[in-house]
Amino acid sequence: MKPFDLIIGAALGVGLAACASVETQDELASVADTAPVALVEKSGLDIVVHEGDFAEIQQFTTPGGVSVWLVSEPSIPILSVAMAWEGGEAVDPEGLEGLADAVVYHMNEGAGDLDSLAFQTRMEELNMSFGCSASSDWTSCSASMLTDNADEAMSLVAQAFEAPRFDAGPFARFQREREVSLNTRETNARYLAGRAEAQAIYPDHPYARETSAESIAALTPELAKAHMRKLMVKDSLIVTAVGAITPEELAPMLDAIAASLPESSDLPETPEITFTVDGAFEPVLIDLPQPQSLVRFLAPGLKREDPDFFTAYVVNYTYGGGGFGSRLMESLRVQKGLTYGVYSWLSFDDTYQNWGGSGQTKNESVGEFVEALLVETALIAEEGITAEELADAKAYLTGSYPLAFDSNAKIAGQMMSVRQDELGVDYFDRRNALIEAVTLEDANRVAAEFLQPDRFSFIVVGQPEGLN
């Protein structure tokens, strides 16, 4: 076991003083025009180099038509490649919930002459990893490899796209595993809270659909293979890469992948979810036999395009987003000792927005926890934040931004989210100014509008006491 596995992995092994999550969900802003900084022509590739404050991003389209953002980072002999397509679990057909999951599960389970074991063995021989995943709205794949054998590693990836096997053996294993998770999810507090949220706010939306024994049983390798050719198509593929490689080296590797992808496909649009103050609901209690309850609180939020978005983002830092410094942590953890952690978030994908949060407290103190939470929420709505709190929020949010770019993995992730949200290659360079521009007057107007306690609804999972 590598030296640090224990620290990260062992629930018993470590007591973190806090789980101050830093860049949980990075905030994003409106689109601006991209100013190309340099145009380099070499080997037939038109490469637009963006000399950003945090990374030098090379943008190009391969001869095969793949649009790529690459950061060349020579200091470690590794390469990470990420691919994404819009369209994920939300477009699973009715009755076939789990289909996108089945697709991504099998992408490293055999291709061409290689069955599952042979494919996995080949990845080990090359010391590489490759796998795919699906979220509600996106299908993604990523590969990491050593640059010494990147050619061979990327050929194996290309083979996975060209001739995936979807063999009966792995498919039956997939179904067995999912059958088990149908049971285990029923005692997972976070899963149960998510289901309650869906049922309360958007019961008829595709996001609310769940897999079932019937939908898992209805899946077949043929259906999955056909669906793969709808999810993974050339015209919606976006690629980001970071590592010890040049555009000229990378382009043909990506073209070998793109060569086997269908040109395009039609996927259904996912309708937007309307969650307004009228959608507030009575507290939902879900019984789960455990000593500590999970409390989730939810109010309507706002879209990233909203002119108040960055203001809300800054206010959220003071409210409950800023780790130890936040009002919620100061009151519920530091002063009252009611919780190990309480956090608030802004959730702002295109489909569904909320201003919510979560924390855990022993069953006996749930009433006190909710009461203290509402007191803090009322206080920030009525009195706003102070000039000092605003300055602190801006100082942290802007000052810590370089930490989001200090590894290949983080840079790759940052570039992918900016590409998915179409924010423009200069977003990273503009983002801090958008935060600096937030005024105290706007902050307090947004707090007064969005953080009224009566906008919040509660979901509690556990065996809570003292709730009115």
Added chain:
Amino acid sequence: MKRIFAGGLFALSAFASSAVADESAWTPTVFNLDNGMEVVVVPDHRAPVVTHMVWYKVGAVDEAEGKSGIAHLFEHVMFKETDDLAPGEFDSIVSRNGGVSNAFTSWDYTAYFERVAKDQLGTMMALEAERMTDLVINDDPDGPFISERDVVKEERRQRIDNNPGVILQEMVLSELWKGHPYEITIIGNMDEVAALTPADGLAFYKEYYSPENAILVVAGDVTPEEVRVLAEEHYGAIAPTGTAHGVRKWAPVAPLTDTKELVYSDPKVRQPSWSRYYSGTSETRDRELSYALDVGLEVLGGGMTSRLYQSLVEDQKIAINASTYAWTTLHDEGPAIITASPAPGVTLDALETAIMAELEKVLEEGFTDAEVERARNSLAAQAIYARDSQSNMANTFGSTLALGGSIEDVLDYPDAMRAITTEQAIAAVREIFGTDRHYIEAHLLPAEGDS
């Protein structure tokens, strides 16, 4: 440029001869301050940020009888109050300077860290130096020590008491380490944590927190000279307290002399699981055996290509997963574990019979050269991928030194891993999992009458 850590079957021969060429780019610099504080500087010039860590050579292993959880609770209290910093001010200064800070406690060490833009390194050192020397712990019943005790009790509920699998693991480890200081889990027994007092905190501080008992690790976009100047300014002037003794309570873990079965049922369990915990080893106690065991367990149960997975999950289809691993990075010997979860409709008895049949077959027949070569190369390659994370590198060097190891132990890891032979790998597995060995078997089950 020759890549040092070139992996894969085909790069092996090139590897040995070129292993030194590239290392200077990330080899740490080590030096000592006059007061005995050790300093490690790990270069990473990709981004203008640093990871600043102070490691103290104290952990849960060192706690006095009846005071379980003090090392970890004390770590929380370090964020509270000093002569010059009001409660909460430590965090607000770090945040205002664009930094993040946190800490963690293990059985073997306690570490505090800040990640921040490199021009703030001096400020972070000033803060850590301040709480190394001037922490305030008072016995105000409404004060931070008491409320933090409640926070830790909530942390225990969140990490352990809410999770049946972790509750069972705590029971097993306490049995495995019976009589050893690792016996009680790091966060402590609930009753003992509840009884800890501010006086316990102060005594702990005096006994262990002193510069000669600490290691400074700075990873990031700085030179050793820059770090030396700042470290001498902020830490160099701190005199050893004279009350810290530096004596650790580590001891060899006695191998199990009995076989036991522990069963834990809980209404939250919806999928049973089966595990066996054997007496294992540790890198500090026996590095060669540890590395050989890591390779052997990778072949036996390390992933989808492993013997157990292929037999139980793929061929017989009686398990949902099956794996083996060993805790080898504690100072003293940790467990080596076989664990599996049954496919729907399969009993734990049937699962156990199948696992043991496969294990016995492997113990008898041994491994092939090809599978051992893949396993050792995979483990060696992880050391290259690990370099992508600055905090990971800082943690690796810090934890190794805190356990009494050396920088070379980290640098030599890939070579040492690649040197493990097929014979060594199977011998290690035979030594730990041999049919004459005792173990603790753990069954996690749904509550009676549950579906």
